[in-house]
Amino acid sequence: MEYEAVIGLEVHIQLLTKTKIFCSCSTDFGAPPNTHVCPVCMGMPGVLPVLNKKVVEYAIKLGLALGCKINKFSRFARKNYFYPDLPKGYQISQYELPILEGGGVEIYVDGEYKKIALERIHMEEDAGKTIHRPDGSYVDFNRAGVPLLEIVSKPVMHTPEEAGEYLRSLRRIVRYLGICDGNMEEGSLRCDANVSVRPKGETKLGTKTELKNMNSFRHVEKALEYEIERQIEVLEEGGKVEQQTRLWDEKQGVTKPMRSKEESFEYRYFPDPDLVPLIIDDEWIERVKSEIPELPRQKLERFVKEYGIKEEDARVLTEERTLADYFEEAAKGYKEPQTIANWILSELLGYLNKENKEIEDTPIKPKQIRELVELVDSGTISGKIAKSVFKEMYQTGKNPKKIVEEKGLVQITDRSALEKIVDEIIEKNPKAVEQYRSGKKNTIGFFVGQVMKATKGRANPKLVNEILSEKLEEK
Ligand SMILES: [Zn+2]
Numbered sequence: 001m002e003y004e005a006v007i008g009l010e011v012h013i014q015l016l017t018k019t020k021i022f023c024s025c026s027t028d029f030g031a032p033p034n035t036h037v038c039p040v041c042m043g044m045p046g047v048l049p050v051l052n053k054k055v056v057e058y059a060i061k062l063g064l065a066l067g068c069k070i071n072k073f074s075r076f077a078r079k080n081y082f083y084p085d086l087p088k089g090y091q092i093s094q095y096e097l098p099i100l101e102g103g104g105v106e107i108y109v110d111g112e113y114k115k116i117a118l119e120r121i122h123m124e125e126d127a128g129k130t131i132h133r134p135d136g137s138y139v140d141f142n143r144a145g146v147p148l149l150e151i152v153s154k155p156v157m158h159t160p161e162e163a164g165e166y167l168r169s170l171r172r173i174v175r176y177l178g179i180c181d182g183n184m185e186e187g188s189l190r191c192d193a194n195v196s197v198r199p200k201g202e203t204k205l206g207t208k209t210e211l212k213n214m215n216s217f218r219h220v221e222k223a224l225e226y227e228i229e230r231q232i233e234v235l236e237e238g239g240k241v242e243q244q245t246r247l248w249d250e251k252q253g254v255t256k257p258m259r260s261k262e263e264s265f266e267y268r269y270f271p272d273p274d275l276v277p278l279i280i281d282d283e284w285i286e287r288v289k290s291e292i293p294e295l296p297r298q299k300l301e302r303f304v305k306e307y308g309i310k311e312e313d314a315r316v317l318t319e320e321r322t323l324a325d326y327f328e329e330a331a332k333g334y335k336e337p338q339t340i341a342n343w344i345l346s347e348l349l350g351y352l353n354k355e356n357k358e359i360e361d362t363p364i365k366p367k368q369i370r371e372l373v374e375l376v377d378s379g380t381i382s383g384k385i386a387k388s389v390f391k392e393m394y395q396t397g398k399n400p401k402k403i404v405e406e407k408g409l410v411q412i413t414d415r416s417a418l419e420k421i422v423d424e425i426i427e428k429n430p431k432a433v434e435q436y437r438s439g440k441k442n443t444i445g446f447f448v449g450q451v452m453k454a455t456k457g458r459a460n461p462k463l464v465n466e467i468l469s470e471k472l473e474e475k
Contacts, residue, residue: 002200003235005228006208007163007193008119008155009220011170012148013180014126014188015058021125021147022049022092029186033140041125041145043087048274051076055147056278058179059099059123060288062149065173065295068103068121072280076123076272084139085128093150095269098122099278105153105173106297107165108315113297116166119152149180155194155205160224167191167217172296176321184216191220196241197231206231207241211255214248223248227255299324307337313345323359329366334373343369347387351394363397364390372400384457385409413460415467418451421459422467425450436472444468 020027023040039047063070077095100121107114128144130137151170157163171182171189182189196208211227214220226248231241246255294302296318303314303324318324327344331337348369352362372389375381381389381404392403404410412418425447426433436443444465451464 001236003197003228003232004200004202005158005195005197005224005231006155006205007157007160007195007224009151009153009157009163009166010192010194011151011153011167012126012190013151013174013182015055015147015149015179016181017052017054017058017147019052020145021052021055021123022145025145027146029188031142033138033142036142037144041087042141043089043144049092049272051275051278052147055123056099056280057284057288058147058177059121059149060280060285061177061179061292062121062151062174063100063103064285064289064292065177066100066103066105066118066121068100068118070280070285071097071099071101073097073277074099074280075277076275077269078272079124080268083127083130084137085130085141085144087128087141087144091125091127092272092275093124093269094122097277099280105166105170107162107169109162109165114162116162117154117156119154121149121151124148124150155196155208160221160228163193163224164217164221167220169296171217172319176293176295178293187215190215193220193224195224195227195231197228197235206235207243209241209243209255210245212245212247212258213250215250219248219250222253223255226253230255293321303327307331307341309338309341313338313341316345316349317341320359326359326362326366330369332367332370334370336373339373340369343373343390347390348394351391363395364393365397368393368400375400375404379411379413379460380404381409381411382457382459382461384461385411388457409458411460412455412458413463415463418455418459418463419467419471421451421454422447422464422471425454426471433472444472447472 017027019025020041023038025036025038025041028036040049060070062068074094075097076092078090079093079095080090082089098120101119103118103121104115105118107116126143126146126148128139128141130139153166157166174180174189175182180188184190191214193211193214194208195211196206198204198206209227209231211223214223227246234241245258247258248255299318300311300314303309303317304311309317317327327341330344331340334340348362348364352359372386372393375389376383376386389400389403389409392398393400429447429450432443432446447468448461448464451459451468
């Protein structure tokens with residue numbers, strides 16, 4: 001029997017606000033434990049939360065970018081559960097009236113765009129962090145009260161690959177919007193997955209399991225692959241999939257059930273009496289709308305149209321806003337943007353990837369790439385020399401012109417100078433000349449190589465070929 005998987009994702013993104021959602025404590029990552037805390041986020045009696053306006057703005061921004069319905073009336077609710085990292089004994093979240101509903105995340109899989117529908121997006125506060133060490137357990141409340149958006153997809157994905165693309169696409173959008181840095185290792189983007197399987201063609205959903213503890217996109221895909229296989233095996237053997245929460249074990253590459261004690265809370269949600277309902281007017285939405293930057297898909301399409309570059313290249317260039325900006329800056333006013341794109345994609349990203357660096361770390365300024373390409377265009381240097389100049393640029397950050405001057409890399413286009421070199425080489429290699437003249441025309445490659453060696457790669461290749469053909473044809 002053939003089976004189909006059904007996947008839904010719950011993503012938490014940490015918002016890039018300066019302060020927490022209900023108090024003025026800093027949200028900076030990595031501070032010494034319990035230094036970014038106050039009576040509000042420590043849950044002391046008698047204090048009152050005050051909503052951070054920026055959090056609402058960021059939520060509206062995301063809602064507009066994903067085509068969600070923005071609820072003009074929404075409310076915060078208390079989600080009650082007991083855990084040491086939750087000082088109040090409840091988390092302030094949204095329940096029956098979230099700020100955003102509907103909308104979707106566009107993904108690109110197998111050469112096609114597909115929209116993954118969203119259920120809802122709501123605002124909530126983060127909990128603190130428990131740290132277990134051999135000498136005891138500790139709690140750090142710096143993270144308690146840091147603003148989050150929880151983005152809940154409908155269960156409409158069918159492969160781990162789709163889930164991975166969904167996450168990448170969502171991450172790209174929140175980074176473009178500047179509302180989240182998308183850093184999964186630091187926990188500013190977290191993902192839980194719901195997955196079930198059913199016989200292909202069946203419309204009713206199977207029993208789902210919830211997967212947690214995956215801290216990279218790759219692990220989300222791997223955990224889903226494993227879990228889908230596991231559930232199919234259970235069904236094939238005539239068993240039943242149990243509804244449970246399972247943890248991904250990265251080392252063993254398997255999912256394991258959580259101890260039942262740790263799961264299935266009854267949260268007893270109710271409206272938070274300390275916070276008034278949130279009312280958003282059209283004016284506010286319009287203002288936020290005017291601040292939304294060009295999004296990845298629009299940018300991609302514009303790059304193809306405006307610069308005439310290949311779609312697959314535009315896709316890579318628009319993955320990060322900073323990379324896209326870099327390309328535009330480099331291509332500014334240049335006649336052949338594709339050439340610039342090639343240099344960035346193959347050379348620059350090649351060097352950066354090798355050192356695990358981002359475009360922000362590049363020592364080469366965008367306009368230096370254009371200058372380098374122009375040196376090739378004007379015939380000052382050959383394409384091959386340009387690559388070695390590029391390497392030098394990457395290592396030193398120097399201007400290409402300066403490197404060419406300092407190292408004497410200017411291309412030799414002086415015909416008589418090249419003829420002299422060619423003559424000498426022909427003279428020294430009578431055997432190869434004989435081979436060429438007896439019909440082995442590809443021996444010319446050997447001669448080109450010799451000329452390049454003699455000129456340290458500086459000879460104009462076209463001219464060298466011309467002179468060689470002429471001289472070798474002479475009897
Ligand atoms: Zn605080």
